[in-house]
Amino acid sequence: MSNADRSTHDTSLSFAIAFAIATPVLYVLCEMRNWPLLTYHPATNKMDLFWAPPVRGEGPAMYWYGWVFNMLIGGALIGWLASRFPALSQNRTLQAMTWIVPTLSVPVLIYAMRYFWRW
Amino acid sequence: MALWPHRRPKNSGVPKGWGIRSMDFILDYMSEQTFWTILFTIHALLAVALLGALTHQAAHVLRQPKTAGTGFLNRFSAVSGHAYASAVCLLWVLTFIFGAWIYVKYRVYVRIPIEQEGFYKTLGAFEMKEHLGAIGLGLLPLYWIAWKRHGEANLDAMRKGSTLLLAFFCWVTFLVGHIVNNVRGFGS
Numbered sequence: 001m002s003n004a005d006r007s008t009h010d011t012s013l014s015f016a017i018a019f020a021i022a023t024p025v026l027y028v029l030c031e032m033r034n035w036p037l038l039t040y041h042p043a044t045n046k047m048d049l050f051w052a053p054p055v056r057g058e059g060p061a062m063y064w065y066g067w068v069f070n071m072l073i074g075g076a077l078i079g080w081l082a083s084r085f086p087a088l089s090q091n092r093t094l095q096a097m098t099w100i101v102p103t104l105s106v107p108v109l110i111y112a113m114r115y116f117w118r119w
Numbered sequence: 120m121a122l123w124p125h126r127r128p129k130n131s132g133v134p135k136g137w138g139i140r141s142m143d144f145i146l147d148y149m150s151e152q153t154f155w156t157i158l159f160t161i162h163a164l165l166a167v168a169l170l171g172a173l174t175h176q177a178a179h180v181l182r183q184p185k186t187a188g189t190g191f192l193n194r195f196s197a198v199s200g201h202a203y204a205s206a207v208c209l210l211w212v213l214t215f216i217f218g219a220w221i222y223v224k225y226r227v228y229v230r231i232p233i234e235q236e237g238f239y240k241t242l243g244a245f246e247m248k249e250h251l252g253a254i255g256l257g258l259l260p261l262y263w264i265a266w267k268r269h270g271e272a273n274l275d276a277m278r279k280g281s282t283l284l285l286a287f288f289c290w291v292t293f294l295v296g297h298i299v300n301n302v303r304g305f306g307s
Contacts, residue, residue, distance in 0.1 A: 013274075016261035020281070023257025031250065042223045062226055065219065068253050075257055090273075098261055099280025102254050109250045116243025 010086035017089055018082030020098040023075035024105035027067060032112045036066020037073070155224050162217035163296075169210040170293050172203045177286035180279045200282070204266035207285070208259050215252055222249070229303050241302050248295040251288040258285055 030036065039052040043059025054061040082088055089095075110117075145154055178196035225245075233242055258281050265278035 012260075013264055016264050017277075020258050020261040024254045027250070027253055027257070040223075042227050060226055060231070062223070064222070064249055064253075068219075068256070071253060071257065079260075095273075095277055098258075098277050099284055102258060102284055105254055106251070109247065113243050113246055116239045116246065118239055 010089045011083045013089035014086050015079040015083040017094050017098055019075045019079035021094065021101050022078040023071050024102045026074040027071040028105050028108050028112070030067040030070045031109065034063060035070060036063040037069040038066045039063055040065055155221065158217060158221050162214060162221055165210055165214040165217060166289075166293055166296065169207065169214055170289050172207050172210065173282070173286040173289045176200050176203050176207065176282050180282050201266045201269040204263050208263050211255060211259060211285070211289075215256060218249075218252060225299075229299070233299075233303055238302060241299060244295045245299045248292040248299075251292050255285055255288045 034051060036051055038050065039048045040062040041047070041052075041055065041058060041060075042062060044055070046058075050066075051063070052061060149157075175195065175198045178192070179198050179200040182192070182196040230242060230245075261277060262281040262285060265274045265281060268274055269278065
């Protein structure tokens with residue numbers, strides 16, 4: 001592998017590592033704080049920017065799409081920033097965090113959804 | 120583009136908002152139920168393919184067989200893991216898109232009756248499925264790069280970690296989807 005190839009690979013690897021770490025954190029934050037980029041009202045097929053309450057008589061409001069958009073956009077921005085520093089891709093701690101952070105996000109989300117686990 | 124095509128009488132008094140009902144023409148050719156059944160079936164078939172591919176890959180990273188050998192487990196895990204990477208990424212994204220699409224129908228026609236019945240743990244499990252699907256999406260670029268550079272030993276841990284996590288997420292989401300469909304789904 002040439003130095004140029006290695007540099008390109010490390011740039012994309014830095015992006016991917018940062019993206020893998022940032023997206024679960026952003027998603028958990030958006031879910032727990034209820035920060036959607038948009039709110040979708042399925043019964044009337046309307047969309048609002050950011051958070052909006054359900055409208056009386058017009059069915060529920062959906063925030064999940066907005067959380068996913070926030071996660072992807074935020075993750076891409078952080079990944080792009082990280083790609084400016086290809087050396088980050090060789091950091092062992094960051095490499096380990098790519099699977100530790102998504103794993104830890106699962107019990108946090110289970111806790112965040114404690115409303116559903118009532119007996 | 121409307122996420123949710125459905126017939127609605129003109130002058131129904133419902134505000135249009137941002138939605139453009141560009142999908143309504145489909146309902147000239149099939150019933151609303153048929154339309155959603157087709158979407159759901161495609162989602163389920165994509166999920167089956169994804170589950171199979173990820174399970175083979177997960178078995179491969181756990182056992183690392185050098186040769187195919189004999190016996191079911193050896194043959195099951197002796198796959199070229201890197202050959203699955205692009206297909207898994209594509210399948211995850213497609214399954215996610217179809218899942219996100221039919222989620223609209225779930226939110227109105229499935230979730231509300233389940234809430235009224237008080238099956239909160241079922242609802243929570245389904246919410247968890249949506250969370251895992253989204254978090255899995257964030258792992259895909261790393262997973263893909265780690266497998267495309269499968270000769271590099273320094274990526275082994277990330278390759279193994281991302282593959283096992285995606286396989287675990289896929290199994291949970293698949294089983295939860297199946298359970299929710301049993302509670303109130305296909306044809307109900």
